[in-house]
Each structure stands twice: as structure tokens, then as C-alpha cells.
Amino acid sequence: MASRSAGIVTGLTTAALVTIGVLAHQASDSVPAGLDRTHATTSPAPGAAKAPRDRRHPEALPAMSGQGERVVYSVDDDRVWLVGPGNRVRRTFEVTPSTVDPAPGAYTVTSRSNRITGSDGIPVEHVVRFTGAQGVAIGFSAAVDGSTAAPDPDRPTGGIRESRADGDAMWKFATIGRQVVVVP
Incomplete structure (x- = not known):
């Protein structure tokens, strides 16, 4: 048994x-x-093509980018959205990416600097930092001289460059604690 x-x-x-x-x-x-x-934390090879999500509406807020007031940054589209109350886009603009991309995810603005020298040696203003990777701080900034040239691909940098006008808008909107959502 x-x-x-x-x-x-x-x-x-x-x-x-x-x-x-x-x-x-x-x-x-x-x-x-x-x-x-897994998501690579470095930018694609120089000259690699990047297709917007919707070729007819490249400025459309990406789906699945969260809710509420926030900054949305698309690594693939090199575009930022400042999203206000009611999930309404207040402003959207193209940026010049850094050589080190942040991983997709939700972050918050952790520090800001009015004027400093960027990791690439260029004087920048309205720096809004939200994460770090590969030993560099990652954030949005505008070159004081207004340039938005692509960074040296052989040097790790974290500055996502905006025009001065877009940098002013980011500075006013993205205060300490503001959510930043990074999407592919």
C-alpha cells in the first residue's frame, strides 16, 4: 500500500x-x-537614421508616457514635450542628444544650475538634471552661444541640448521634483 x-x-x-x-x-x-x-544606454552610431513614431504627426505626445504634469523625452525621436495639467502639451521641441542616453523610465528633476560649463567644455545655462549614466550627469541644457552642434561621439556627455528659448521654457517648467519620463 x-x-x-x-x-x-x-x-x-x-x-x-x-x-x-x-x-x-x-x-x-x-x-x-x-x-x-535590455536598452542600450549609448546613442546609435553617428549618422544612424531615427524615425519618428508617426511621420504625419511627429509632435504627438507618445502613448504610454505617463499622466500628469511632466517632461517627456523621446530618445529615438530627439524630442521633448512639456506636459501640463489635463495631460495637455504646453510645448514640444527637438533637441540634440548627448552621447549617453538615459534608460527609458520615470525620473524626477534632482538638481538645476543656472550657468555652468557642460561636460563637453561648452558654457551652458538652465541646466535641469534628472539622472546619470556611464559616469556623467544627464540633463537638459542650452549653450550660452545658442549652438546645438552634435557632441563629440568619442566623449561621454550627458547634456541634452536645447535652443535658448526652449531652455528658458524648460527652466521655468522643470523645477526640482518635476517628473521626467524617458521613452524609447
Whole structure:
């Protein structure tokens, strides 16, 4: 009788393991494309093409970019949205990316500087920092001379460059604690 009970338990255990294996396989097949991949934290190779989400409406706020007042930054589109109450876009503009991209996710503005020298040696104003990667602080800034030239691809920099007018708007909007959402 004891060996019969042991056989039943072994059979049930085997059946349970098979069921778990089947369910695990089904679950892994249902993971949406891209969720199982890690995001590179560096910019694409110089000259790599970047396609906007919607070629007819490149200024449209990306879906799944959060709710409430926030800054949204699209790494792939090199575009920023300042989103106010009611999920209304107050301003959107293109930026020149740094050589180090922040990973997609939600951050908050952690520090600000009115005028400093950027990690690339260029005097900048209205610096709004929200994260760091590869040993550099990442944030938005405007060059005092108004330039938005692409940074040296061989030097890690974290300054996402805006025009001076866009930098002024960011400075007024993105105070300490303001949410910054980074999307691919």
C-alpha cells in the first residue's frame, strides 16, 4: 500500500511539473516584443537614421508616457514635450542628444544650475538634471552661444541640448521634483 501511495504522489508531482512547464512556456510566448530586451544606454552610431513614431504627426505626445504634469523625452525621436495639467502639451521641441542616453523610465528633476560649463567644455545655462549614466550627469541644457552642434561621439556627455528659448521654457517648467519620463 505504501508503494502504491508513493507512486500516486510521484505521478501527481510529475503531472504538476509538466503543467507548470506548459504554463511557463505559454507565458514566455506572450511577452510583447521588446520587453525581453535590455536598452542600450549609448546613442546609435553617428549618422544612424531615427524615425519618428508617426511621420504625419511627429509632435504627438507618445502613448504610454505617463499622466500628469511632466517632461517627456523621446530618445529615438530627439524630442521633448512639456506636459501640463489635463495631460495637455504646453510645448514640444527637438533637441540634440548627448552621447549617453538615459534608460527609458520615470525620473524626477534632482538638481538645476543656472550657468555652468557642460561636460563637453561648452558654457551652458538652465541646466535641469534628472539622472546619470556611464559616469556623467544627464540633463537638459542650452549653450550660452545658442549652438546645438552634435557632441563629440568619442566623449561621454550627458547634456541634452536645447535652443535658448526652449531652455528658458524648460527652466521655468522643470523645477526640482518635476517628473521626467524617458521613452524609447
